[in-house]
Amino acid sequence: MKTNLNTREPLGQWFLGLIKEIKNHKFIYIAAIPVLFYYALFYIKPIYGLLIAFKDYSFVKGVMGSPWTDNFGFGHFVSFMSDPYFFRILVNTLAISCLGLIFDFPSAIILALLVNEVRSEKYKKVIQTCTYLPHFISIMVLCSMIHTFVAKDGLVNDIIAFFGFERSNMLVRPELFRPIFIISGIWQGVGWSSIIYLAALSGIDVQLYEAAEIDGASKIRQIFHVTLPGILPTITIMFIMRTGTLLSVGYEKIILLYNEMTYQTADVISTFVYRQGLLNANYSYSAAVGMFNAVVNLIVLALANKLCRRMSETSLW
Amino acid sequence: MKRVSTGDKIFYIVNNIILFLMIAVCVYPLLYVIFASFSKPDKLMQFSGALLYPLGFDTGAYKEVLSNSMVWTSYLNTIIYVVFGTLTALIMTILSAYILSRRGIKIKKLLNVLLISSMFFSGGMIPTYITIKSYHMLNTIWAIILPPAISAMNVIVMRTSFAALPPSLEEAAAIDGISEYQFLVKMILPLSKSVLAVIALYYGVALWNSWFSAAIYLDKRSMYPLQLYLREVLINSSTDSMTTGVAEGDKVAVSETIKYATIIVSTVPILCVYPFLQKYFVKGVMVGSVKG
CATH class of the missing domain: 1.20.5 (Single alpha-helices involved in coiled-coils or other helix-helix interfaces)
Incomplete structure (x- = not known):
């Protein structure tokens, strides 16, 4: 049965085909009902709710009934651009996610390369079990561990004091927020993110290594000339996916770690949306900010995809 | 050598x-x-x-933690959310993956569009909150278990695994004349036990760890999941409710150990099952990466 919308069959014929199909595949269409309901209620409806970004929303009037805002509906976007905090949260968001891209992203690849070179299978297993472990600790527990470790009498300060530096409550120091955020992120995620590269590594042809060995290549040269090129497609795909979330950093973790004293380096777009929207109930304004964020994400993703396709033939689409 | x-x-x-x-x-x-x-x-x-x-x-700290009624209430709430949430999510994901793994179905196209676009774009925090509010789901279990019921990534993993089953299976089913429902329940699902376990674990762990949706959708303390109660004790440092029986002078010291004990009590279930389930988790990542 050929059913392709693009073949431009007349609508009536398509519709008849659909009815016939529903008759033949009753269960599939019954199964589709809850799924479509789910998407309608929890995916499409919120997207429709994005309309409030162009309106002055009030809960009583609803999405449709609320009046359009000024500047042809773009009032909230305009006032966001001229918000005194616009620049700050944009810079913070970019800074945190770029730092993540620079340090977090390669760390998993490096770990995978190192683990791949371990010759004892047992040791390899132990390493993997231990490095995956932090992934299963909840964000809440991770953040509370950070809170207690970097407190004035915490473990990290003990170590710092041991080397003769001064103790301080590190979570109220704006210049330390980003390092704390990134390092704890690496701690939690590096092992887990390395799985995908390890999978790719196991797919590399052993003959390539044998050939390299005969040519007299050292282990380190083999890594650079055989292993890395072998997993480059995987790295590229992961890189594109990562850039697609460039403007959406993990706000749950930031909310648990930041405070008014570190807003100048820690406040990002999504935490701003959270405070404006849910704590101050500026629904329309924060929906506009969130939409700005999502659209920029999409654009960055498309650009990264294009760039990678031009450079390496690997791309998402 | x-x-x-x-x-x-x-x-x-x-x-x-x-x-x-x-x-x-x-x-x-x-x-x-x-x-x-x-x-x-x-x-x-x-x-x-x-x-x-x-x-x-x-073990004094553990005694304080385990004799605290809020710990037990929130633990129980979390278990309820995890069990029902995982069940709901598993059913929804199986249905989506099954539809997507069948060939030549018109509705597949629509579903694919929804699935892929939900990976890259969504309404966002505020419109979702307003939507949930408009359904009168605030302060109900539905706000916690329904929105995360379909995760695109998990559907893709499951669909890939369903589609990898030999096509001869479908032919045999067609010859035997069994219905599509029976084909799913009696053939596909029993053959996909390991992927079902993986996906259930993913949803389960995500629900176990989630706190943000509870923080914005629930304000009754009696409905708090464990993670949200942890925030009170660990992040906002209010161990007062647990140190009632402790002498005033010891309170600071005791509250430190109580914090550590709370972390352990809340993490122990995951740490206990982790060594046994690790290979399934890893398998899930592998399946997902093959055709992600």
């Missing part, structure tokens, strides 16, 4: 040392928490540096 050059030997040694340090860095913070939770509160207060064993042995 292959001859190993000196340079490579050094490489292997350095590599093993680096990875050993890596193990230590990953595991030590957890060990520290365990040691600290069993330490005597006053000794822990005076101690500075890296704990290598508990200072004394005191």
Whole structure:
């Protein structure tokens, strides 16, 4: 049965085909009902709710009934651009996610390369079990561990004091927020993110290594000339996916770690949306900010995809 | 035996040392928490540096934590959310994956568009909140378990696994004339036990760890999941409710060990099952990466 919308069959014929199909595949269409309901209620409806970004929303009037805002509906976007905090949260968001891209992203690849070179299978297993472990600790527990470790009498300060530096409550120091955020992120995620590269590594042809060995290549040269090129497609795909979330950093973790004293380096777009929207109930304004964020994400993703396709033939689409 | 050059030997040694340090860095913070939770509160207060064993042995903190009724209430809530949430999510994901794994179905196209676009674009925090509010789901279990019921990534993993079953299976089913429902329940699902386990685990762990949706959708304390109660105790540092029986002077010291004990109590279930389930988790990542 050929059913392709693009073949431009007349609508009536398509519709008849659909009815016939529903008759033949009753269960599939019954199964589709809850799924479509789910998407309608929890995916499409919120997207429709994005309309409030162009309106002055009030809960009583609803999405449709609320009046359009000024500047042809773009009032909230305009006032966001001229918000005194616009620049700050944009810079913070970019800074945190770029730092993540620079340090977090390669760390998993490096770990995978190192683990791949371990010759004892047992040791390899132990390493993997231990490095995956932090992934299963909840964000809440991770953040509370950070809170207690970097407190004035915490473990990290003990170590710092041991080397003769001064103790301080590190979570109220704006210049330390980003390092704390990134390092704890690496701690939690590096092992887990390395799985995908390890999978790719196991797919590399052993003959390539044998050939390299005969040519007299050292282990380190083999890594650079055989292993890395072998997993480059995987790295590229992961890189594109990562850039697609460039403007959406993990706000749950930031909310648990930041405070008014570190807003100048820690406040990002999504935490701003959270405070404006849910704590101050500026629904329309924060929906506009969130939409700005999502659209920029999409654009960055498309650009990264294009760039990678031009450079390496690997791309998402 | 292959001859190993000196340079490579050094490489292997350095590599093993680096990875050993890596193990230590990953595991030590957890060990520290365990040691600290069993330490005597006053000794822990005076101690500075890296704990290598508990200072004394005191289970007082655990007694305080386990005799706290809010710990039990929130634990029970979390278990309810995890069980029902995982069941709902599993059913929804099976249905989506089944539809997507069948060939030549018109509705597949629509579903695919929804699935893929939900990976890259969504309404966002505020419109979702307003939507949930408009359904009168605030302060109900539905707000916690329904919105995360379909995760695109998990559907893709499951669809890939369903589609990888031999096509002869479908032909045999067609010859036997069994219905599509029976085909799913009696053939596909029994053959996909491991992927079902993986996906159930993913949803389960996500629900276990989630706190943000509870924080914005629930304001009755009696409905708090464990993670949200942890925030009160650990992040906002209000251990007062647990130190009622403690002398005023010891409160600061005791509240430290109570924090550590709370971390352990809330993490133990995951840490207990983790070693046994690790290979399933990893398998899930692998399946997802093949055609992600």
